[in-house]
Amino acid sequence: MNKFNKCLIIAQSRLAALELGSAGKEFAQELSLVCLGAPVSAEGVDKVYALADREQSVTAYSTAIAALIKEQGYQLVLAEQCRNGRLMAGIAAAVLGVGVQTDAFQISAGEKGIVTKKLSYGGFAALTEESGSCGVICVGAGMFPAAEEKEASEPELLSPLSSGISTLERKEKLVQRTNLAAARRVVGVGRGVKDAESLALAEKFASAMEAELGCTRPVAEEDHLLPTSRYIGVSGVTVRPEVYFALGISGQIQHTAGCDQAGLIFAVNKDEHAPIFKGCDFGIVGDLNKLLPKLMEALANK
Amino acid sequence: MKYVVCYKLVPNESSIGVGGDKSLDFGGCEWEIGQYDLRAVETAAKLTEASPENVLIALTVGDAVVENSKLKKSILARGPQELLAVKSEKLANADSLATAQVLAEAIKKIGDVDAVFFGEGSGDLYSQQVGNMTGALLGWNTVNAASRVEADGDGLLVERNLEDCTEVLKVSLPAAVSVTSDSCVPRLASMKEILKAGKKPSTIEPLEGYQADGDRKVSQLSLKVVDKTARKCQIVSDDEEGLAAAVAWLRKL
Numbered sequence: 001m002n003k004f005n006k007c008l009i010i011a012q013s014r015l016a017a018l019e020l021g022s023a024g025k026e027f028a029q030e031l032s033l034v035c036l037g038a039p040v041s042a043e044g045v046d047k048v049y050a051l052a053d054r055e056q057s058v059t060a061y062s063t064a065i066a067a068l069i070k071e072q073g074y075q076l077v078l079a080e081q082c083r084n085g086r087l088m089a090g091i092a093a094a095v096l097g098v099g100v101q102t103d104a105f106q107i108s109a110g111e112k113g114i115v116t117k118k119l120s121y122g123g124f125a126a127l128t129e130e131s132g133s134c135g136v137i138c139v140g141a142g143m144f145p146a147a148e149e150k151e152a153s154e155p156e157l158l159s160p161l162s163s164g165i166s167t168l169e170r171k172e173k174l175v176q177r178t179n180l181a182a183a184r185r186v187v188g189v190g191r192g193v194k195d196a197e198s199l200a201l202a203e204k205f206a207s208a209m210e211a212e213l214g215c216t217r218p219v220a221e222e223d224h225l226l227p228t229s230r231y232i233g234v235s236g237v238t239v240r241p242e243v244y245f246a247l248g249i250s251g252q253i254q255h256t257a258g259c260d261q262a263g264l265i266f267a268v269n270k271d272e273h274a275p276i277f278k279g280c281d282f283g284i285v286g287d288l289n290k291l292l293p294k295l296m297e298a299l300a301n302k
Numbered sequence: 303m304k305y306v307v308c309y310k311l312v313p314n315e316s317s318i319g320v321g322g323d324k325s326l327d328f329g330g331c332e333w334e335i336g337q338y339d340l341r342a343v344e345t346a347a348k349l350t351e352a353s354p355e356n357v358l359i360a361l362t363v364g365d366a367v368v369e370n371s372k373l374k375k376s377i378l379a380r381g382p383q384e385l386l387a388v389k390s391e392k393l394a395n396a397d398s399l400a401t402a403q404v405l406a407e408a409i410k411k412i413g414d415v416d417a418v419f420f421g422e423g424s425g426d427l428y429s430q431q432v433g434n435m436t437g438a439l440l441g442w443n444t445v446n447a448a449s450r451v452e453a454d455g456d457g458l459l460v461e462r463n464l465e466d467c468t469e470v471l472k473v474s475l476p477a478a479v480s481v482t483s484d485s486c487v488p489r490l491a492s493m494k495e496i497l498k499a500g501k502k503p504s505t506i507e508p509l510e511g512y513q514a515d516g517d518r519k520v521s522q523l524s525l526k527v528v529d530k531t532a533r534k535c536q537i538v539s540d541d542e543e544g545l546a547a548a549v550a551w552l553r554k555l
Contacts, residue, residue: 057462057469059445066438083447083464090398090434091444099397099520102429115523120427122315125326127427128523129397135520164443164474168459172467209552221484228484235428243555253315260531266551272537281533282551286540291548298549 001109004028004076004135008069009045010088012036012058014149016080020139021045021147023107027114028076034065036084039155043148050155057167058084060160062091068158069095076114076131081138093136101129102138105238123234123257142181176227178212178237185211186241188232188259189225191218192248192269198289199225202247205292208299211245216255233258247288251276268292303453303475305358306418307346308405308432309339309377311367312425324526328394333367335377338421338428340488345451345481346419347381347489352453359412360385363404363516365394369506378499379491385502386412390509392516398427402435403514408507409440417458420480422446430480437478445473446480 007028011017017033021042024031032047036058039050049068051061069077069092079089081102093100104116113131120127131137180186187206193199193215206213213230220231232239234257244262249255251267251274259265260279267280268288277283284291311333319327335343343360350358360382362368368387378385388404396404409415418440420433430446437444449463454472462469463482473479491499509516536551538544 057471059443059462059471059473062438062444083462086430087434087444087446090431090446091438093399093431094402094435094438097399097519099399099518100429100431100435101520102431110523112521119528120525121313121318121326122425124315124318124527125525126528127525130521130523132519132521164457164477165445166472167469168472169470170467171469173464175466209555217483222487235423256530257528262531264555265533277537278535279530279533280535280537282548283535283537284540284544284548285537286544291540291545294545295548295552298545299552 001111001113006030006072006074007032007076007078008072008074009033010036010065010077010079010085012080012082012084014038014040015146016141018042018146018149019141019144020078020080023078023139023144025147027109032072032074034068034158035152035155036088039152041150041152043150045150048152048155049158050152052157052159055167055170056160057165059087060163060165060167061158062088063163064158064160066091066095075134077136079136079138081140086138089136089138096134096136098132098134098136100136100138101131103140104137104143107137107139107143119234119257122254124253176229178229180212180214180230180232180237180239183212183239183241185209185243186214186239186259187211187245187247188214188216188249189219189247190216190249190255191223192288193219193225196225201289201292205245205247205296208296209245214239216249246276246280249276250274251279303349303356303416304414305346305350305356306361306409306412306415307343307358307382308361308418308420308436309343310336310362310424310426311364311373312336320527326525326527333370333373335373336421336425338423338425338483340380340421341481341483341485342419342421343377343380343382344486344488349451349453350381358382361405361408363388363393363396363401365389365391374504375496375499376491378502378504379495380489383502385504387504387506388509388512389506390516393509395518395522396516397518397520398429398431399435399519400516402432402439404509404512404516405432405436406439407512407514409436416475417477417479420478422480422482433478433480440476440478443473443477445471445477448479448481449485451479451481
């Protein structure tokens, strides 16, 4: 493909601005950057835009960003794959009249445009798509190396005026950083872990195995036993450990798509018909509340 | 208030067939309402139930599956008073913008809509874009990541759950809101509601009457089944022998 003429990067975090900076250089001639967070710039970026009032929700800047894309005639928009980035990708795509390519595990230059590959149907299938002469791509963390950081000199400010959205309250969250994606061993808990007591047992097992702790989506979102940053699966974290311990996990594809690249899978489940037993290397059928203490005790007595 | 909730009918993954070239065969599929969309239906139904004057219309696009009477009853039993579906073979394989263009046009045709609700993503492609695009195409206030939505005078009070913060916003109407999957627990439709749903009006419109063409804007190069890693599947029970085998396996790590 020929490089796109003008590309707009939309990033919230500093690291994403730098990573998208190097992605932009690969696919386009001229780069502009909208910082949804603190202003920053990257090598290769010609023009930086920032939000006039960062106490206002990013949602209040949709009109301003849509107008910018229309005026400047960008053909390519690369957005950070975070919730605000996804929103702006949708706004950009509506202006450009194109679809958005998201959640790609592979992004490359194709014959006509940018080719992306993503999991779909809950991880059952892989979908390969190609943009046309205009494209909007949501880019996940770590897909491109970070470009050299530059100071954002006199960024042009975008205004939230004319928006029908006002921000009443904004609360920073304590973010639990996890190292799941890079962990050598991972313990994943599913709904077989029903309460804090079983979870404590799973945590003890994880520490005995020197493993990071993750979970399935319902454990995080419905039972709230672990933060959402810890759920593994097609819509969450993809793990690639040497060993994955699946505790009380039934083995729905939405989850296993996120751990299928593990070297070995060890599973504990009460239900002998659980699909996880068809996708593990070693499985033991039984109640994890009874089994885990026995296993830990036996492993401790060498 | 007049609300619309959008939903997508998606195949249950475990029922998708596999062709010889690893292509997907949707022929004998079981179809269902997208899991994430059920959250939007619940959110919209709760807002609607606050006043007898409120109206909730369910809206979907797709191929002939939109006519499935069980699925029509299933959505109408969860709160909406009526249903509109736009039908075309093309729409079975529409991408996010093609879908959003049809939805935006349908919402304009319905007329006087105050707010439209979406799940955070579809159960099949999960690009998390259709709500954002539809809102943008309509030129409405557009909000995603909504973990709580309440009526607030002439607008909506929306809590957004982001990676590093939460926000509470006053959003004036009309608005397009996409709710997160942990925003609420969707109701189960009761037998009584399912029976009532059979009597609620539903309209199927062909895409031909629309300006939107339903064509993909991003080309699909391939869609293939992902090979799962082959595993040894050594399964033991929790008796003494099984435990000993498990311990031996773990010791070798």
